[in-house]
Amino acid sequence: MNVSNSAHSGEVLRELNSQRERAELTDVVLEVGGRSFPCHRAVLASCSPYFRGMFTSGYAEAKQERVSIRDVSPVAMATILHYAYTGCLQTEPDQVQAVMSAAKLLQVDFVCNEAADYMKNHLDVSNCADVLMYADMLGDLVLVEYCRRYIASKFNQVALQPSFLQLPLALLQSLLNRDDLLTNSEDDVVQAALRWVEFDQEERLRHLPNLCLSFRDFFLSSKQLVELEKKFPSTDIKLVYSDSTTRRLGQARTEMQIFLRDDSTKSAPCYDPSTGELYTMNMPDNVVGFSMAVTPRDELYVAGGVVNCQKIPHDFKGCKKLKTFYEYNHLLNTWEQRCDIISPRVRCALVYLKGYIYAIGGDDAKKKAERYDPSRDEWTTVPPLPRPMYRNFCSVALGDSIYVIGESEEGCYSFSTTENTWNKIxxxxxxxxxxxxxxxxxxxxxxxxxxxxxxxxxxxxxxxxxxxxxxxxxxxxxxxxxxxxxxxxxxxxxxxxxxxxxxxxxxxxxxxxxxxxxxxxxxxxxxxxxxxxxxxxxxxxxxxxxxxxxxxxxxxxxQVHCLSARMVPECLGRDDTGAFKDPPDHGEERS
Structure with missing residues (x-):
């Protein structure tokens, strides 16, 4: 007879975890930050090379019943032990770094990698500089480079965050030297560095000559050069700049036309009429009935529904917005999820006006409208539409107002952002x-x-x-x-x-x-x-x-819609499928 019990390994692990919770048949106690954790040496050694080396070596800990573990928090140790005995990793967001540090020390690779992936997936402009400093301290080169690239993709926004001012000189220089900074001008790079200097001018002004080596003289304005010279008037030291003539990616943007279909296409064609070149922009997975807004700074936002059906219906009924809302990362050619829209919408009007994104209509008969603040990643409601707008309508911003234009029976309306009211036009x-x-x-x-x-x-x-x-x-x-x-x-x-x-x-x-x-x-x-x-x-x-x-x-x-935005050609994909190319000449199409 040759049979196997597929449930056996899980049952054994569950029994070992039950024994641990009862301190039954355990043979070692880990002392961590004043807490005691009864454990089985064999279980610890099976998932941690750190413990395997400790318990199989000639060190004193190999025979001790109680072992003290330093530089690990009790919460992090509890998390790692739970994983060791269950195979399940659970932790609160504010404990991820502590858990990753503990996993790095104890050589629990799965936990370490998952914690790093979590931080990658949850980077935003407010925390990316902090994560960069943490990854650098930990020596995680992969996470360091990921953070650097993310910061490069949002450089102007990150440079305004308090954590940016805490960067050590070496990390700051590693950012300023990158070719892929998405800045509109070299002056923006200088202004970011000067904010860092002025945060602690007495201590940091001496670093300005080193920082100048990262500034590309060829692209600096004469006004910015004069400002730099005034910051360091010493006649003993001459400011020397980088002689690089490579334009950073953000300065190499070109205006393109983005053609959108509101079904679940995985990419959208981006055409550059000035060169005749065609590129593709990745779209969020399984999002349909979406709308896109472009800001004057060429930030792109998308709101839409999520596919929950094999065949997409004409009216998108049967799809889950889940209230999904995304911001485009030009450098990575990916979409990053932002705060969910309050009311689920499909084919809504998405309009930028004076620092805010407005989502209007597309919520069936509810007539709701709301406003997104990018600086807070937050939606708030605004007065509802006078009548429902769903599917086939459009909107545009002009002056201080948003204009909504419906089909024949829906009419046209305007929303005054100064008076916070809707009016029939x-x-x-x-x-x-x-x-x-x-x-x-x-x-x-x-x-x-x-x-x-x-x-x-x-x-x-x-x-x-x-x-x-x-x-x-x-x-x-x-x-x-x-x-x-x-x-x-x-x-x-x-x-x-x-x-x-x-x-x-x-x-x-x-x-x-x-x-x-x-x-x-x-x-x-x-x-x-x-x-x-x-x-x-x-x-x-x-x-x-x-x-x-x-x-x-x-x-x-x-329906197909077209928007214009300044895109980064080097970061976009190319059409390898032939879907957007001219067709071959096959003669007439027979009906």
Whole structure:
């Protein structure tokens, strides 16, 4: 007979833990910070090389019934013993560092690694400098580098935190020397270092010459150089700067167009019209019905629901927001979870205005609205909408107000952030499905689809007069459209499907707005199957995305939106799947 009992090992471990709790058959007592822990030497030695060496060597502890353990807190020891006897690691967040230190000393690798991973996953701008100092003290080089890279990705924000001012000189210099700092200018790097100096100027001013070796002279403003020289007027020491001509990543950002579908795509294409290059931005896993906001500092935020079904329904019912809310890390090309939205929302309006992110609508019939404070990672409620807004509406910020534009029956409203009130505003002249709006030169431009026969009719809203009027004199046949800004120009991307008895043809048109004449100039449509020459591509705004826009943008249930943000090309992915490339020429599509 040859059989095995799969439950045997678990039962033995549970019995040993029960014996430990009763101090039964234990053969050693660990004395830790005034507390006594009866244990079995064999169990300790089986999971800790530290204890195995202690109990099998010629040291006095090998024969002692009571062994004193120093540099370990009682709580940390209790946590590690619980893991040794159960295989389960449980600890409070404020004890993670103590547990990791104890695990490092006692050589319990699993606990040490899990504690380090926990700290990696819970880094934020307020604690990352503290974790960096802790990891450096512990000698955990992997955690040190992870913290350095995280700080580089949030450098301007971290530099304002009190813990940044506590960094030792060596760690500060290791940060200032990095090429991947996401700062807008080299002056930002200098200002961060000067704040560190001024925190204890009497002691730290002498370190300024060493810090200057990290400042890249080629990118410093003349004003900043003068300020530095004034800080150290000594004629005996000349300030010497780095001669590096490598631009830091944050200074190499370029404006790109981010094309979003609100289903569960794992990446979003980011197109750089200035170079014709196409990149991909990772999206949060399993998030659908999401909305994105971009701040003037190019911080990206996403709110959405979590997939809880195999097939995504048209209205996203059957999905769990769980109230999920994320901030994008440009350097790591990942999304970091932030404080949950108060009310669950799908396809809400997410708008940035004067330091806050507003989440409006998308909560079925509840009409709730709320505001996020990035400095506190906190949501608070604001007055509710006058009527529910769900699915097909858009919003835009202008001045001190947020404007919400619904479909024909929903109407239009504005929220004054100074008066903290909602007001009804004029309805559009030609209400349409799936409206999209942008702020452009002090007015609100809105475009929506009025059906394939009528197409797109752009309108302009004047807040001072509270009136809408038609923009331009033409309408554009379209099954789907995208209204977007790039630089100082506004565009309307439109996709139209022409079906007859024999074939279905789809073309893309790009229509540029000319504010001087209030007109829209139409570029010739491009057949989705056509291969474009290099010369043709250079004249179009989104040539590599023709096939993607045609195949995805025409589905009525999944709308495509476009936002502009300054991205870091070196940190984005590249499209290896061919999903966003021009299609091969296969001839006509048969219906």
């Amino acid at each position: 004029a309805n559009r002249k030609k209400p349409a499905s799936y409206p999209q709006a942008v702020m452009y030169q002090g007015s609100i431009y809105c475009a929506g689809n009025m059906g394939p026969m009528i197409g797109v009719v752009p309108e302009i809203y004047n807040p001072a007069k509270d009136e809408w009027r038609r923009s331009g004199k033409s309408s554009f046949a379209s099954h789907a459209s995208i209204l977007t800004r790039y630089g100082e120009t506004m565009y309307l991307l439109r996709a139209h499907r022409d079906r007859n008895l024999y074939a279905t043809r789809t073309d893309i048109g790009i229509i540029q707005y000319h504010p001087g004449t209030d007109s829209w100039q139409y570029q010739p449509a491009i057949d989705s199957r056509q291969r474009l020459s290099a010369q043709d591509k250079s004249s179009l705004l989104v040539p590599p995305m023709v096939h993607w826009l045609c195949s995805m943008g025409l589905r009525d249930t999944l």
